[in-house]
Amino acid sequence: MPELPEVETVRRTLNELVAGKTIVRVTVSLPRIIRRPAEPEQFAAALAGHTITSVERRGKFLRLVLDGLVLVSHLRMEGRYGVYRQDELVETHTHVIFHFTDGTELRYKDVRQFGTMDLFAPEEDLLLPPLNKLGMEPLDDDFTEKALRERLSSRTTKIKPLLLDQAYVVGLGNIYVDEALFQAGIHPERTADTLKRAEWTRLYEAIRDTLGRAVAAGGSSIKSYVNGQGEMGMFQHALLAYGRGGEPCTSCGTVIEKFVVGGRGTHVCPRCQPRPSGASAKPAARQKRPEGVSPKIHS
Numbered sequence: 001m002p003e004l005p006e007v008e009t010v011r012r013t014l015n016e017l018v019a020g021k022t023i024v025r026v027t028v029s030l031p032r033i034i035r036r037p038a039e040p041e042q043f044a045a046a047l048a049g050h051t052i053t054s055v056e057r058r059g060k061f062l063r064l065v066l067d068g069l070v071l072v073s074h075l076r077m078e079g080r081y082g083v084y085r086q087d088e089l090v091e092t093h094t095h096v097i098f099h100f101t102d103g104t105e106l107r108y109k110d111v112r113q114f115g116t117m118d119l120f121a122p123e124e125d126l127l128l129p130p131l132n133k134l135g136m137e138p139l140d141d142d143f144t145e146k147a148l149r150e151r152l153s154s155r156t157t158k159i160k161p162l163l164l165d166q167a168y169v170v171g172l173g174n175i176y177v178d179e180a181l182f183q184a185g186i187h188p189e190r191t192a193d194t195l196k197r198a199e200w201t202r203l204y205e206a207i208r209d210t211l212g213r214a215v216a217a218g219g220s221s222i223k224s225y226v227n228g229q230g231e232m233g234m235f236q237h238a239l240l241a242y243g244r245g246g247e248p249c250t251s252c253g254t255v256i257e258k259f260v261v262g263g264r265g266t267h268v269c270p271r272c273q274p275r276p277s278g279a280s281a282k283p284a285a286r287q288k289r290p291e292g293v294s295p296k297i298h299s
């Protein structure tokens with residue numbers, strides 16, 4: 001599943017490619033992608049004649065802002081957008097096509113078919129599900145160390161599931177929570193109320209740094225890809241903890257452990273991220289794998 005840096009990269013690229021374009025008509029070949037309005041014909045009819053003014057983002061939702069409408073799109077597992085000329089072959093698994101007045105098309109392709117599109121009146125999308133329950137944007141200017149600490153520090157929940165909870169901070173998925181906690185030297189099973197002031201500082205800086213570097217990397221690596229076909233894709237980042245179970249810590253050389261916290265595969269350096277006292281010393285489901293076998297990357 002794409003995480004926030006990937007969605008942000010898609011947003012920036014889409015904004016460059018489609019802002020200013022006017023929709024002539026919309027073709028929907030898989031109706032269940034469209035959730036609102038209920039009928040895909042209504043969806044298509046409502047969009048015809050409207051111009052995309054910008055592409056924005058809230059959490060992992062893309063917001064295509066048009067003159068008088070907002071299209072909220074979630075890519076889920078494998079949703080992808082691409083911009084094509086209308087004479088280019090339509091690939092299989094293309095479910096929605098936005099035909100523009102300039103002869104180009106924005107095509108939505110989704111092999112797993114889990115993606116969604118919802119159409120709203122302007123700003124209405126922010127007041128209704130699914131966007132109205134979302135927490136702080138970690139890349140925004142008003143996401144400060146103080147805001148993070150004040151929002152989370154009274155909670156007695158383990159810090160990892162708390163950071164994954166979209167009601168507090170949006171867009172932090174399993175990969176970047178593991179990376180941020182590793183960088184901050186905080187064990188994922190610490191409860192939020194036990195974190196010291198200096199740890200909140202380190203955690204805040206680690207979240208900003210990890211996400212910022214990933215967005216910057218995506219922004220540069222995506223460029224050549226777009227020049228070819230105009231399709232946006234996923235990319236790998238240099239990960240220090242996530243997916244490195246059984247490998248040495250890049251900081252101290254201790255073997256990175258993998259176990260489950262709150263139902264999610266979790267990667268920890270037992271030396272850099274000391275286990276809280278009182279928690280069980282032995283991880284419940286530590287991953288064992290033979291030497292020389294690369295771990296599979298799941299998000």
Ligand SMILES: [Zn+2]
Nearest residue numbers: 249252269272
């Ligand atoms: Zn270490």
